[in-house]
Amino acid sequence: AQTVTQSQPEMSVQEAETVTLSCTYDTSENNYYLFWYKQPPSRQMILVIRQEAYKQQNATENRFSVNFQKAAKSFSLKISDSQLGDTAMYFCALVGAGSYQLTFGKGTKLSVIP
Amino acid sequence: NAGVTQTPKFQVLKTGQSMTLQCAQDMNHEYMSWYRQDPGMGLRLIHYSVGAGITDQGEVPNGYNVSRSTTEDFPLRLLSAAPSQTSVYFCASSFSGTSGVHNEQFFGPGTRLTVL
Numbered sequence: 093a094q095t096v097t098q099s100q101p102e103m104s105v106q107e108a109e110t111v112t113l114s115c116t117y118d119t120s121e122n123n124y125y126l127f128w129y130k131q132p133p134s135r136q137m138i139l140v141i142r143q144e145a146y147k148q149q150n151a152t153e154n155r156f157s158v159n160f161q162k163a164a165k166s167f168s169l170k171i172s173d174s175q176l177g178d179t180a181m182y183f184c185a186l187v188g189a190g191s192y193q194l195t196f197g198k199g200t201k202l203s204v205i206p
Numbered sequence: 207n208a209g210v211t212q213t214p215k216f217q218v219l220k221t222g223q224s225m226t227l228q229c230a231q232d233m234n235h236e237y238m239s240w241y242r243q244d245p246g247m248g249l250r251l252i253h254y255s256v257g258a259g260i261t262d263q264g265e266v267p268n269g270y271n272v273s274r275s276t277t278e279d280f281p282l283r284l285l286s287a288a289p290s291q292t293s294v295y296f297c298a299s300s301f302s303g304t305s306g307v308h309n310e311q312f313f314g315p316g317t318r319l320t321v322l
Contacts, residue, residue, distance in 0.1 A: 137313035
């Protein structure tokens with residue numbers, strides 16, 4: 093079985109500041125994939141960033157970057173220069189390389205304050 | 207491309223009624239899946255399919271049936287609705303390899319279902 097834990101139910105950040113969302117996971121797979129998805133108030137799920145576990149380099153997408161610590165089984169998301177449009181629920185997700193079942197965390201509600 | 211479409215957007219049922227949530231995608235994705243989203247629970251996988259004629263159970267399959275007769279469509283059936291099935295339901299699709307799904311999931315807009 094695999095688990096994903098997001099320990100921060102809610103967070104807030106001032107506009108233009110930087111915020112880090114935490115995610116820890118557990119899996120018995122040697123190779124796996126990790127994701128961060130964003131769900132704004134519109135309810136639409138949008139992929140933010142994807143990380144392949146066998147790649148040591150942390151993934152980056154514009155203002156979004158991850159800190160992937162494989163030994164610690166940690167996969168945090170850093171949002172730089174926060175914008176009002178970043179206000180959303182953020183979900184961390186995991187899938188084993190040989191699996192068809194994604195496991196999601198319970199989510200972190202991020203509010204960006206003007 | 208329309209992407210992933212779901213109908214209806216909202217539905218209210220009485221306990222014991224049946225209904226089908228529709229999901230379609232026009233991206234020729236092999237993999238399709240259904241999730242339910244409950245407050246404080248994240249998204250939980252109900253059923254998934256890796257191609258036409260192939261389906262399998264996810265984490266919370268009880269009370270739901272699926273079939274996949276075409277690549278494009280993946281309907282979710284509630285045979286006898288219960289209040290515990292009140293939730294927001296998402297359909298998703300992606301490309302998949304022969305040994306797993308590790309590409310971006312494309313999600314539909316969701317269906318909010320209330321069972322009285």
